[in-house]
Amino acid sequence: FKDVTDRKQAQANFQKLAAFPRFNPNPVMEFDADGRLTYFNDAALQMAKATGNTDPLQILPSETDNLVKDCLATGKALLRQQTRIDHRTISASFFPIPAINTVHCYATDITERIDLEMQLRHSQKMDAIGQLAAGVAHDFNNILTIIQGHLGLVQDHKLDQNVSDSLHQISVATKRAASLTRQLLMFSRKQVMQIKNLDLNGVINNVGKMLQRLLGEDIALSLNLTVGLPGVMADAGMIEQVILNLAVNARDAMPKGGQLVVGTSAVWIDEQYPRGNPGAPPGQYICLTVQDTGCGMDVATLDRIFEPFFTTKEVGKGTGLGLATAYGIVRQHKGWIEVGSQVGHGTTFRILLPAAARPTEPPSGDTDLMTVEGGDETILLVEDEPALRDMVRVILEQYGYHILQAQSGVEALKVWKEYPREIDLLLTDMKMPEGMNGRELAEKLVEEKPGLKVIYSSGYSRDVAGPDLMLKEGVMFLQKPYHPKTLAKTIRDCLDQKSTPA
Numbered sequence: 460f461k462d463v464t465d466r467k468q469a470q471a472n473f474q475k476l477a478a479f480p481r482f483n484p485n486p487v488m489e490f491d492a493d494g495r496l497t498y499f500n501d502a503a504l505q506m507a508k509a510t511g512n513t514d515p516l517q518i519l520p521s522e523t524d525n526l527v528k529d530c531l532a533t534g535k536a537l538l539r540q541q542t543r544i545d546h547r548t549i550s551a552s553f554f555p556i557p558a559i560n561t562v563h564c565y566a567t568d569i570t571e572r573i574d575l576e577m578q579l580r581h582s583q584k585m586d587a588i589g590q591l592a593a594g595v596a597h598d599f600n601n602i603l604t605i606i607q608g609h610l611g612l613v614q615d616h617k618l619d620q621n622v623s624d625s626l627h628q629i630s631v632a633t634k635r636a637a638s639l640t641r642q643l644l645m646f647s648r649k650q651v652m653q654i655k656n657l658d659l660n661g662v663i664n665n666v667g668k669m670l671q672r673l674l675g676e677d678i679a680l681s682l683n684l685t686v687g688l689p690g691v692m693a694d695a696g697m698i699e700q701v702i703l704n705l706a707v708n709a710r711d712a713m714p715k716g717g718q719l720v721v722g723t724s725a726v727w728i729d730e731q732y733p734r735g736n737p738g739a740p741p742g743q744y745i746c747l748t749v750q751d752t753g754c755g756m757d758v759a760t761l762d763r764i765f766e767p768f769f770t771t772k773e774v775g776k777g778t779g780l781g782l783a784t785a786y787g788i789v790r791q792h793k794g795w796i797e798v799g800s801q802v803g804h805g806t807t808f809r810i811l812l813p814a815a816a817r818p819t820e821p822p823s824g825d826t827d828l829m830t831v832e833g834g835d836e837t838i839l840l841v842e843d844e845p846a847l848r849d850m851v852r853v854i855l856e857q858y859g860y861h862i863l864q865a866q867s868g869v870e871a872l873k874v875w876k877e878y879p880r881e882i883d884l885l886l887t888d889m890k891m892p893e894g895m896n897g898r899e900l901a902e903k904l905v906e907e908k909p910g911l912k913v914i915y916s917s918g919y920s921r922d923v924a925g926p927d928l929m930l931k932e933g934v935m936f937l938q939k940p941y942h943p944k945t946l947a948k949t950i951r952d953c954l955d956q957k958s959t960p961a
């Protein structure tokens with residue numbers, strides 16, 4: 460009896476052990492000393508099938524028999540041997556079992572991990588470039604604001620034709636430099652957004668005319684807009700910029716003419732959606748599609764298109780900032796960009812932006828820079844850069860305003876203590892030395908005088924508010940560098956706003 464019980468017990472143990480490789484969810488294989496496959500579990504077979512094969516050996520390196528022999532000869536394990544098959548990466552490790560002259564192999568599909576690592580590396584790289592770009596652009600903006608301001612001041616005088624021609628050239632160059640820094644800031648997501656609940660179709664219709672002019676006669680533009688879409692919480696100017704950048708690229712990709720379709724649609728994103736933005740919450744998104752019939756791109760190009768200064772265009776034709784800017788803007792709006800392209804078969808860009816919960820507001824009209832009214836209100840001007848502060852004071856005094864100045868938040872508080880009643884508006888730089896930044900200063904003053912109007916001015920907002928400062932009523936934002944008239948207009952608009960909820 461004892462014999463039978465022992466045998467049964469041994470059999471049970473055997474089955475129990477055999478279940479380990481058999482039901483292992485990862486491929487398990489065994490090789491003999493000649494490198495022949497002597498055992499494989501179901502997971503190995505399933506993985507082979509998933510890659511379009513029937514032989515489990517296909518998911519291992521092609522020289523597996525030699526690997527196995529080496530393994531036994533040296534008595535050392537061979538770890539993480541990678542095989543690429545059918546767009547998947549499989550990693551296999553081999554362990555020699557000298558006592559029974561066999562080699563065990565364990566494999567795993569590491570495709571997802573590798574993809575995630577690549578995405579992480581990519582976003583780290585983009586962040587690093589962004590920080591560098593933002594740093595340069597910030598200092599440049601102060602300099603450009605001074606140049607632009609003084610240009611504005613002297614251009615109003617009667618000048619010799621030669622001098623005024625030169626000044627005009629300087630002004631054109633300054634604008635180009637300003638647009639470059641603006642793009643860099645957008646890429647680095649350090650641009651302050653003026654967020655509104657926007658109707659995307661409205662934005663597209665607004666730029667439609669400009670688009671057609673930009674594309675020329677040989678390219679047919681069609682709009683494929685879905686009516687009744689939910690809004691998106693977005694900065695209209697930034698979204699226009701994205702559309703224009705994509706349209707210019709499409710035009711350049713169709714030198715002999717073609718078709719450009721700009722479309723909108725609603726897309727529901729669930730967990731299954733293979734998105735370019737891991738971690739985006741599921742929900743309702745609005746999709747902006749820009750599709751061309753141009754030359755398309757190869758994989759190597761596609762890989763790098765969002766890098767700043769990556770361009771395939773001749774020197775002087777492209778700076779490589781178009782898509783980098785679009786990328787930064789869309790990320791700042793918590794969306795992402797998908798690209799489909801094939802050489803010779805055109806390109807489709809899809810931009811996904813989260814839908815807003817509330818219905819849309821009508822877009823505001825264009826700023827008419829030519830007729831700006833002044834006023835006799837009192838403005839507290841806080842700016843640490845002396846040349847810039849002087850210039851702003853001169854401009855605003857020309858418009859009739861009374862100016863009180865301070866070079867830091869602390870000094871501004873002193874001025875405020877002396878004239879608390881007189882001050883109607885605070886115009887402050889956001890980033891300032893001496894502990895108190897522009898936002899803290901403003902919040903303190905508004906608390907004491909709830910009707911106070913506030914204008915923040917900055918190249919970007921990182922130091923103060925993070926990338927997505929939202930502006931309340933009675934609070935405005937003035938992007939550096941600015942034209943004197945834009946300054947005056949922003950001041951007037953802000954003063955004319957009715958309520959100021961704190």
Ligand SMILES: Nc1ncnc2c1ncn2[C@@H]1O[C@H](COP(=O)(O)OP(=O)(O)OP(=O)(O)O)[C@@H](O)[C@H]1O
Nearest residue numbers: 708709712764770771772777778779780781782806
């Ligand atoms: N629609 C498209 N079709 C084909 N290639 C494109 C398309 N859009 C972008 N590309 C490729 O991506 C590159 C980068 O585009 P990006 O807009 O960032 O820079 P650019 O157009 O070269 O210069 P910039 O926009 O600063 O004038 C382009 O040089 C081009 O090779």
Ligand SMILES: [Mg+2]
Nearest residue numbers: 707708781782
């Ligand atoms: Mg471009």
